Amino acid sequence: MTLIDTHAHLESYARHGTLDAMLARARAAGVGAMISIGTSPEDWAPYRDLAAAHPGVVHYSVGLHPCSVEKNWAEAVAQMAGFWGRARPPGAPIGIAAGPGVPPCPVALGECGLDRFHLPKNDAAHAEEVFGWQRAAFSAQLALAKELGCPLVIHSRGAFRETVEMIDAAGVDWARVVFHCFSEGASEIAELNRRGGRGSFTGIITYKNADAVRAAMVGQGLARLMVETDAPWLAPVPHRGSPNEPAYVRHTAETAAQLFGLGLDEIAALTTVNARAFFGI
Ligand SMILES: [Zn+2]
Numbered sequence: 469m470t471l472i473d474t475h476a477h478l479e480s481y482a483r484h485g486t487l488d489a490m491l492a493r494a495r496a497a498g499v500g501a502m503i504s505i506g507t508s509p510e511d512w513a514p515y516r517d518l519a520a521a522h523p524g525v526v527h528y529s530v531g532l533h534p535c536s537v538e539k540n541w542a543e544a545v546a547q548m549a550g551f552w553g554r555a556r557p558p559g560a561p562i563g564i565a566a567g568p569g570v571p572p573c574p575v576a577l578g579e580c581g582l583d584r585f586h587l588p589k590n591d592a593a594h595a596e597e598v599f600g601w602q603r604a605a606f607s608a609q610l611a612l613a614k615e616l617g618c619p620l621v622i623h624s625r626g627a628f629r630e631t632v633e634m635i636d637a638a639g640v641d642w643a644r645v646v647f648h649c650f651s652e653g654a655s656e657i658a659e660l661n662r663r664g665g666r667g668s669f670t671g672i673i674t675y676k677n678a679d680a681v682r683a684a685m686v687g688q689g690l691a692r693l694m695v696e697t698d699a700p701w702l703a704p705v706p707h708r709g710s711p712n713e714p715a716y717v718r719h720t721a722e723t724a725a726q727l728f729g730l731g732l733d734e735i736a737a738l739t740t741v742n743a744r745a746f747f748g749i
């Protein structure tokens with residue numbers, strides 16, 4: 469059995485020197501690969517190094533998270549294209565190193581998007597200013613993703629409608645778009661699916677009060693199903709409240725298996741095929 473954690477942030481494990489132990493626990497739990505998701509210029513190069521050190525096991529993405537967007541967002545976004553390499557011939561596959569000694573490419577652009585939940589409180593004018601920067605940074609990243617033709621990892625919180633509208637307006641290929649940590653309901657995921665997009669699911673589906681998210685997952689079906697941890701956050705039951713890690717994606721997969729009436733092995737096989745096809749890994 470092999471599972472893929474399609475969305476984790478490995479920065480804290482690298483910083484605390486616990487990365488190797490975490491990777492060993494992941495391996496023991498059947499997690500054969502993971503994607504370390506970039507959020508700001510501080511983690512992009514370290515994640516590229518991790519991917520180079522653990523080929524085929526750790527992949528990475530490059531993106532400016534809406535909660536990392538500041539006034540100087542344009543400087544950050546300007547550094548992103550370099551991770552895909554300037555020498556990439558038009559139409560060449562993304563994520564494949566151009567040769568020996570060449571650092572690996574990101575497997576996706578993101579996470580990027582809009583987040584109204586974490587806007588500054590108690591200062592409406594500043595919150596609107598920050599949200600304006602978020603929109604501008606998202607728009608620039610959508611344009612880059614369109615140019616690169618790469619998978620796109622979307623973070624949307626409290627801004628589903630606006631996020632969908634901006635993706636529509638940018639003209640990116642919806643088949644390459646995933647709303648990670650999908651936490652809306654069945655009608656919202658149907659909107660993504662109608663466009664060719666998809667949502668992926670975290671440990672939230674193991675939480676008691678998450679009926680709407682479970683309904684969204686079942687409504688989307690098996691053909692687009694992918695699982696993720698969003699580690700170190702959102703640990704699934706029975707680890708809720710402690711730091712999350714890629715090994716725990718197994719609990720999310722077990723819950724998905726129950727909901728679809730399948731075995732864990734079948735869900736693992738399906739989600740791994742889906743993740744490999746979506747990210748090209
Ligand atoms: Zn996110």
Ligand SMILES: [Zn+2]
Binds near residue numbers: 505579
């Ligand atoms: Zn994340």
